[in-house]
Amino acid sequence: MSARRSKARPIAGRLASLGLAGALVLLLSGCDVGSAVDGFGWPQGGITRQSQRMYDLWIGSTVAALIVGVFVWGLIFWCVIRYRKRGNALPVQTRFNMPMEFLYTIAPILVVSVLFYYTAIVQTDVDKVSANPDVVVEVEAFKWNWQFNYQDGITDDDHTANTVASTLGTTEVIPILVLPTGRTIRFEETSRDVIHSFWVPDLLFKRDVFPGNVRNVFEVTIDQTGAYVGRCAELCGTYHSMMNFELRAVSGDDYDRFLAAKRDGQSTQQALESIGQDPLASTTTPFPTDRTDQNFGGTAAGSGS
Numbered sequence: 040m041s042a043r044r045s046k047a048r049p050i051a052g053r054l055a056s057l058g059l060a061g062a063l064v065l066l067l068s069g070c071d072v073g074s075a076v077d078g079f080g081w082p083q084g085g086i087t088r089q090s091q092r093m094y095d096l097w098i099g100s101t102v103a104a105l106i107v108g109v110f111v112w113g114l115i116f117w118c119v120i121r122y123r124k125r126g127n128a129l130p131v132q133t134r135f136n137m138p139m140e141f142l143y144t145i146a147p148i149l150v151v152s153v154l155f156y157y158t159a160i161v162q163t164d165v166d167k168v169s170a171n172p173d174v175v176v177e178v179e180a181f182k183w184n185w186q187f188n189y190q191d192g193i194t195d196d197d198h199t200a201n202t203v204a205s206t207l208g209t210t211e212v213i214p215i216l217v218l219p220t221g222r223t224i225r226f227e228e229t230s231r232d233v234i235h236s237f238w239v240p241d242l243l244f245k246r247d248v249f250p251g252n253v254r255n256v257f258e259v260t261i262d263q264t265g266a267y268v269g270r271c272a273e274l275c276g277t278y279h280s281m282m283n284f285e286l287r288a289v290s291g292d293d294y295d296r297f298l299a300a301k302r303d304g305q306s307t308q309q310a311l312e313s314i315g316q317d318p319l320a321s322t323t324t325p326f327p328t329d330r331t332d333q334n335f336g337g338t339a340a341g342s343g344s
């Protein structure tokens with residue numbers, strides 16, 4: 040008996056040290072644990088307050104999963120070594136152990152409940168719309184481009200809000216949606232034809248754009264200035280993949296000056312230049328619609344124009 044124990048103990052001890060070392064690495068890296076291992080697979084580049092909350096939820100869930108995982112792996116290896124076969128005698132059978140059965144029933148329920156609770160909290164927060172957003176922009180999708188209408192209020196049932204300025208995307212020019220940082224921005228989505236989906240990957244958020252009287256709404260607060268590509272994320276026809284736009288996040292002052300310039304009748308490009316911004320999109324390029332030998336399979340047929 041004592042000989043068996045002296046063999047099992049050092050191995051179990053070493054496993055315990057390994058588990059402890061793993062837990063220490065996680066603990067010591069503290070709040071930076073996400074960036075230390077590249078966000079555990081979370082897409083990088085969230086630029087809104089909402090994306091930061093989703094990132095925190097992701098990291099918290101992953102750390103919780105790792106703690107449970109390390110604990111379970113430890114138990115598995117401990118059992119494999121401690122209770123390995125030593126003879127032909129049937130080991131002591133421990134079925135119907137009530138405390139154990141209670142533990143492995145209640146523990147997963149607890150884990151799922153906690154994950155559900157935090158997911159519901161963050162989801163509700165990310166989906167929340169305020170009564171008085173600082174900026175309202177109507178996103179109008181159509182095959183295969185975008186129009187952005189800056190509104191002077193929320194479109195309620197009476198449709199009392201007015202469009203004060205617009206940017207329309209064309210085949211030649213990528214539409215640029217200019218928005219301020221540090222303000223609540225409400226997106227009101229509508230489509231002229233089929234279902235599209237408004238997606239700026241850096242917002243870590245997308246929402247379908249419906250035709251008819253379904254008006255999808257969401258809100259974000261952007262934290263970082265910069266240029267971010269936007270795309271359609273719902274297969275909507277032949278040139279769906281070319282249906283790009285650019286989100287240009289600027290300071291609140293620059294946004295006010297941009298909107299004033301637009302209201303004065305300037306084009307989006309002129310208004311962008313007036314606030315010292317690049318007038319053309321830098322994150323994506325227009326899709327060439329010319330069909331010539333060079334870009335249409337190299338056959339001479341139909342290349343007369």
Ligand SMILES: [Cu+2]
Pocket residue numbers: 180183234235236271272273274275279282
């Ligand atoms: Cu589309």
